[in-house]
Amino acid sequence: MLRLDCLRSIYSELENSIVVTIMGAVAAELHSLGHRPNFFYLQHAMGLASSTGLGLALCLPEQRVIVVDGDGSLLMNLGSLSTMARYRPRKLIHVIFDNESLLSVGGFPTATSTGTDLEGIARAAGIPRVATVRSVENFKAAVADALQGNELTTIVAKVEATGPAGYVTDLALLENRFQFRRHIQSLKKG
Amino acid sequence: MPVSLTNSKVIYDALKECHIRLLSALPETWLVHLIRMADDDPEMILVRLAKEEEGVGISAGAHFAGAKSAMLMQNHGFLASINGIVSFAHLYKIPLLMLISYRGSFGERDPWQTQGGNVTEPVLRALGIPYSFLDSADAAKKRIQQAQTLAESSLQPVALLLMRDMMWEE
Numbered sequence: 001m002l003r004l005d006c007l008r009s010i011y012s013e014l015e016n017s018i019v020v021t022i023m024g025a026v027a028a029e030l031h032s033l034g035h036r037p038n039f040f041y042l043q044h045a046m047g048l049a050s051s052t053g054l055g056l057a058l059c060l061p062e063q064r065v066i067v068v069d070g071d072g073s074l075l076m077n078l079g080s081l082s083t084m085a086r087y088r089p090r091k092l093i094h095v096i097f098d099n100e101s102l103l104s105v106g107g108f109p110t111a112t113s114t115g116t117d118l119e120g121i122a123r124a125a126g127i128p129r130v131a132t133v134r135s136v137e138n139f140k141a142a143v144a145d146a147l148q149g150n151e152l153t154t155i156v157a158k159v160e161a162t163g164p165a166g167y168v169t170d171l172a173l174l175e176n177r178f179q180f181r182r183h184i185q186s187l188k189k190g
Numbered sequence: 191m192p193v194s195l196t197n198s199k200v201i202y203d204a205l206k207e208c209h210i211r212l213l214s215a216l217p218e219t220w221l222v223h224l225i226r227m228a229d230d231d232p233e234m235i236l237v238r239l240a241k242e243e244e245g246v247g248i249s250a251g252a253h254f255a256g257a258k259s260a261m262l263m264q265n266h267g268f269l270a271s272i273n274g275i276v277s278f279a280h281l282y283k284i285p286l287l288m289l290i291s292y293r294g295s296f297g298e299r300d301p302w303q304t305q306g307g308n309v310t311e312p313v314l315r316a317l318g319i320p321y322s323f324l325d326s327a328d329a330a331k332k333r334i335q336q337a338q339t340l341a342e343s344s345l346q347p348v349a350l351l352l353m354r355d356m357m358w359e360e
Contacts, residue, residue: 055251
């Protein structure tokens with residue numbers, strides 16, 4: 001299963017949500033499908049995409065927030081799962097693309113390659129809905145379930161350790177950041 | 191416990207006057223009253239963290255959402271947050287109001303706090319983070335307002351060091 005195909009399969013859901021992604025392949029691939037002002041790509045600070053999504057979801061409980069995380073990033077901030085589970089915002093969906101690799105720095109294997117089970121960790125942390133998927137069809141269905149479920153959901157999507165040729169996009173970091181915040185403020189006025 | 195309830199209330203009331211809606215916190219002795227006040231306040235979103243660096247992401251999310259926030263932590267928690275501060279708050283120009291209890295400084299009896307006390311200000315300076323001190327109730331309210339004003343206008347982290355004379359009664 002390719003991450004790009006997964007992202008494409010839920011692009012229309014992402015278009016209608018507040019989206020926070022991690023750096024590297026995830027950011028570059030979502031950007032390649034078409035940037036939207038409601039997409040924020042956290043191009044560093046590994047581990048904090050989920051915390052950012054939690055902050056957004058707690059302050060905007062009526063808005064759908066989707067965090068697109070990765071195994072390498074989440075392993076740097078596993079405590080985030082326990083904090084998210086503690087406050088469990090109903091409209092927060094946490095997608096983890098698990099390619100068992102730190103792909104963007106050369107493909108070094110992460111602990112999920114030797115058996116660490118992120119779905120199991122998320123469940124044991126107290127996330128109310130968790131799933132692991134291995135096909136685009138099941139991924140799309142899991143996201144649809146999460147949208148229906150109206151409960152904090154973590155979806156681990158096992159994907160191949162392949163990505164785009166490059167990671168730098170033509171969207172400057174600060175341009176993305178100011179556009180994203182301005183867009184969210186416009187949602188509140190609307 | 192000789193943590194000053196009176197001065198904790200001064201700080202909490204000042205944060206409320208600054209329209210702080212979200213407080214992230216990791217407990218430490220000097221912060222117990224502040225965290226309880228946040229917990230008892232139905233208007234405040236209190237986020238109890240596993241590690242202080244999470245608070246950088248949570249405050250960034252709050253900022254994107256248009257909510258004012260503050261981080262409550264010990265100086266060792268500040269030290270644990272440095273990558274988040276540099277590669278999120280500085281890189282993306284995120285205002286952070288950080289209230290940091292200054293353990294390990296003059297009067298510290300706990301040996302394990304002392305090394306962190308030595309490096310707190312040098313690290314703040316190395317990171318280019320503007321900081322000031324909360325050492326008496328008289329100046330606290332104004333200084334908290336000033337710190338928040340600077341964080342919001344400069345879009346960067348600003349630190350207030352909570353001093354022993356403010357937080358501890360003995």
